[in-house]
Amino acid sequence: DTAVSQTPKYLVTQMGNDKSIKCEQNLGHDTMYWYKQDSKKFLKIMFSYNNKELIINETVPNRFSPKSPDKAHLNLHINSLELGDSAVYFCASSQDLPSASGNEQFFGPGTRLTVL
Amino acid sequence: GDSVTQMEGPVTLSEEAFLTINCTYTATGYPSLFWYVQYPGEGLQLLLKATKADDKGSNKGFEATYRKETTSFHLEKGSVQVSDSAVYFCALRERGQNFVFGPGTRLSVLP
Numbered sequence: 766d767t768a769v770s771q772t773p774k775y776l777v778t779q780m781g782n783d784k785s786i787k788c789e790q791n792l793g794h795d796t797m798y799w800y801k802q803d804s805k806k807f808l809k810i811m812f813s814y815n816n817k818e819l820i821i822n823e824t825v826p827n828r829f830s831p832k833s834p835d836k837a838h839l840n841l842h843i844n845s846l847e848l849g850d851s852a853v854y855f856c857a858s859s860q861d862l863p864s865a866s867g868n869e870q871f872f873g874p875g876t877r878l879t880v881l
Numbered sequence: 882g883d884s885v886t887q888m889e890g891p892v893t894l895s896e897e898a899f900l901t902i903n904c905t906y907t908a909t910g911y912p913s914l915f916w917y918v919q920y921p922g923e924g925l926q927l928l929l930k931a932t933k934a935d936d937k938g939s940n941k942g943f944e945a946t947y948r949k950e951t952t953s954f955h956l957e958k959g960s961v962q963v964s965d966s967a968v969y970f971c972a973l974r975e976r977g978q979n980f981v982f983g984p985g986t987r988l989s990v991l992p
Contacts, residue, residue, distance in 0.1 A: 769924075798979075806919070806968050806985040813979050820979070855924055867913040867932040870980055872924035 768792050769873040771856050777879045778846055786841045786876045788856030797839035798857040798870065799831060808855075814839055815861065843878075851880045883908045885983035887971050893989045900958040902986050904945075904971035907952065912973040914938075914947050914954040919968045919985070928956075928969070961990045 769790045778784055790797065796815040800808050812831045813820045819831065828844045843850060856873040888903040906914065913932040917925040929938030934949035945956045954971060971983040 806987070808925075808970065808982045808985070810979055857925075867930065867974075869915065869927045869930060870925075872917075872926065874924045 768871050769856055769858055771854075771873040771876050773876060774874065775877050775879075777881065779881055780846055780848060782846050783842070783844045784846060784878075785843070786854055786856075786878075788839050788841070788873055789837055790856075790858040790871070791837065792858055792860070792871060794858040794860045794871070795836065796859050796861040797833070798859075799839065799841050800855040800857065802853045802855060802875070804852070811841075812839075846878075846880045848880050851878055853877050883912070883973060883975060883978070883981045885971050885973055885981055887969075887983040887986050890968075890985075890987040891989055892986060893991065894961055895991050896963055897960045898990075900956070900961045900965075900988070902956040902969055902971075902988070904954045904956065904983060905952055906954065906971070906973050906981075908973055908975060910975045911949075912975045914945070915972040915974070915980075916943070916945055916954070916956050917970040917972060917982075919970065921967070925970060961988070963990045963992050966990045 772787045798813045799811040811825045830842045832840045853875045855875050857870040859870045884907045886905050915930045916928040918928045919925045929940040931938040931947035937946045943958045945954050968985045968987050970985045974980045
């Protein structure tokens, strides 16, 4: 069984379009994340979300918005796509305990977004 | 804020060579430390971790020791294989905080 899944795996679209990437985890984790990985493999956290709090990286444009219909899903919606949005987007999840730091994050396989 | 620094890649080795990828960190508290590996076309997966000073994490022949005095968590393997070619990320996490990842180090192992 896939722990963290994302759809689609590849997404090619035109500038100005609106698109969504879906993420689901079946691990029962309470926190989910979205990361952007650029062409040099640098990972940038975009959002972290649990049932209590959404934390937004302040450098993320407000064209990006996470939507969580339930604890197992965190979708990423992107409005008015730009060329610079082309990247690989990773969803991840973890079980967060405020008193611990050792719980790992589990990553999805990634969605390669290409904006033309 | 917290940060992770890794040696710049790419690192190119011959099969069976010894591997070291340096990682140093800056943290305000006592973080857990991680190494993640990303194979081509895949997501990141945990390779090993250590949660306190002097702990050694190990997996698949890779090892790293949490050195608080030098704020380091260097990744080592005695004999690399072509299948180890990937991007390796060092990361830390403090209690109640998000992960902080290093920039990644690309490893290429030639037959």
